[in-house]
Amino acid sequence: MSVSKYSNIELSDVRGVLIDLDDTLYVYQVNHDHALKEVHKELFSDMDYSEFSQLYRNARNTVTQRLMPQGACRSRLFAFQTVFETLGTQQPFVRAYVADALYWDSFIANMALAPAADAFLARCEALGLPVCVVSDMTAHVQIRKIEKLGLTGRITHLVTSEEVGAEKPDALMFQAGMRKLGIHRGEDAIMIGDSLDKDIIGAQAINIKAYQVSLTQEF
Known part of the structure; x- marks a missing residue:
């Protein structure tokens, strides 16, 4: 077609x-890239961006596979929570809430x-x-x-x-x-x-x- x-x-x-x-x-990708870089700059600046982006991608894949086909499989909140859990961060759900808000605020402002x-x-x-x-x-x-x-x-x-x-x-x-x-x-x-x-x-x-x-x- x-x-x-x-x-x-x-x-x-x-x-x-x-x-x-x-x-x-x-266009999705340019806004995603912008938002993810903002999250990295504000919350994950102690690691290389390439390392952070791969950690995030792996978390997104894990959440998608576990929750498909529910709408929640697209949740960035759960993806960031998985990232913080992987890193052993205390109260990962609280940190994930902050990261999710920053991601979407940055994404949507750039659209x-x-x-x-x-x-x-x-x-x-x-x-x-x-x-x-x-x-x-x-x-x-x-x-x-x-x-x-x-x-x-x-x-x-x-x-x-x-x-x-x-x-x-x-x-x-x-x-x-x-x-x-x-x-x-x-x-x-x-x-x-x-x-x-x-x-x-x-x-x-x-x-x-x-x-x-x-x-x-x-x-």
């Missing part, structure tokens, strides 16, 4: 739009809406099409992201894996979004996302037309 540009997405005969958030409405996504959502708004974000993540974090991107007036609904108890490509995620949009047939909705396996194949399995987008190709 070829990657689509936002400007080429067809909106005729569509009653509602399902859309991913991370790496679909904004910016992708221009192509902005233009697409403006098209949806002009056509009166409701938009539901469908995301594998904890709800409170995604709400903060939506607010920072200035989309609270343009996103009609939000579905997260934390709420549903499953992750994309599980049909439950897309069906939950359709219910919130008041859509009963897959043919009346479209799904937009960056992941072929999660967003595109998952949506197509229940007859939702899907468009894979890449923000790096929009510029």
